[in-house]
Amino acid sequence: MSQPTLREVVSVLDLVYPPRLAADWDSVGLVCGDLDATVSAVLFAVDPVMEVVDEALLSQVDLIITHHPLFLAGVHSVAATTAKGKIVHTLISHGIALFCAHTNADHATPGVSDALAEKLGIGDLSPLVPILGQPSAGTGRVGELPETLTLEQFAELVAVVLPQTVHGVRVAGDPMTPVRTVAVCGGAGDGFLSEAALAADVYVTSDLRHHLALEHLADGGCALIDIAHWAGEWPWLEQAAGALARGLGSQGSSVRSIISQRPTDPWTARVLQAPSQGSTF
Numbered sequence: 001m002s003q004p005t006l007r008e009v010v011s012v013l014d015l016v017y018p019p020r021l022a023a024d025w026d027s028v029g030l031v032c033g034d035l036d037a038t039v040s041a042v043l044f045a046v047d048p049v050m051e052v053v054d055e056a057l058l059s060q061v062d063l064i065i066t067h068h069p070l071f072l073a074g075v076h077s078v079a080a081t082t083a084k085g086k087i088v089h090t091l092i093s094h095g096i097a098l099f100c101a102h103t104n105a106d107h108a109t110p111g112v113s114d115a116l117a118e119k120l121g122i123g124d125l126s127p128l129v130p131i132l133g134q135p136s137a138g139t140g141r142v143g144e145l146p147e148t149l150t151l152e153q154f155a156e157l158v159a160v161v162l163p164q165t166v167h168g169v170r171v172a173g174d175p176m177t178p179v180r181t182v183a184v185c186g187g188a189g190d191g192f193l194s195e196a197a198l199a200a201d202v203y204v205t206s207d208l209r210h211h212l213a214l215e216h217l218a219d220g221g222c223a224l225i226d227i228a229h230w231a232g233e234w235p236w237l238e239q240a241a242g243a244l245a246r247g248l249g250s251q252g253s254s255v256r257s258i259i260s261q262r263p264t265d266p267w268t269a270r271v272l273q274a275p276s277q278g279s280t281f
């Protein structure tokens with residue numbers, strides 16, 4: 001099999017994760033790279049941070065595909081005096097391209113939340129918040145577990161199947177609550193608590209804020225499971241690698257794919273508080 005050009009790789013990715021599905025505020029697609037360059041190896045990662053660039057250098061890839069964008073706001077300098085400028089310099093000087101599929105990968109089917117749901121064994125998936133006029137695309141997913149579990153059993157399953165992080169798996173709700181219908185949203189999903197409350201027995205997402213979670217529970221909303229943002233989106237990397245391999249394969253080309261194993265969740269330690277400390281808050 002031949003090696004594709006970056007142009008051919010981008011056209012496959014744009015078919016799988018159409019840029020038109022991205023939110024208005026988002027910035028998706030190619031950040032740097034020459035469309036005529038040949039791509040022999042690709043690193044898939046959640047965050048375009050220096051640890052991932054270092055991994056790309058070690059793995060000798062020509063392209064990094066990330067979920068999160070490098071830039072969202074207007075940029076007037078990529079001087080190597082900032083972390084992001086340094087990333088751009090390092091990538092270009094080593095001939096490594098960077099491509100981001102963010103909310104377009106969230107909204108596409110299959111997308112980021114399908115990958116998370118499938119990892120948790122949830123089937124019969126549909127969007128939690130469909131896009132108007134495109135009922136098969138949208139934010140989050142809702143589906144069914146093969147059997148009813150208690151909230152405690154399901155939370156243990158989540159902890160086992162997702163990659164380990166310092167953040168861990170936080171649970172809100174009675175541990176004996178039966179759960180069968182599960183809503184998930186890769187990334188920060190507290191904007192969709194009301195949809196999850198109507199649709200599911202439990203909602204799995206990240207970055208749940210104090211007040212929104214409290215109000216959701218006080219209103220009788222479903223149980224909540226809060227996972228690390230990186231861990232919730234990491235399952236998408238394998239989906240994207242598979243989709244790229246199939247798309248290129250149908251054109252007679254292939255690349256070496258590497259799934260990043262470096263956790264880029266910002267939290268690096270957790271201090272467990274013993275109950276005997278008698279905390280007063």
Ligand SMILES: [Zn+2]
Pocket residue numbers: 067068186187188229233
């Ligand atoms: Zn995210």
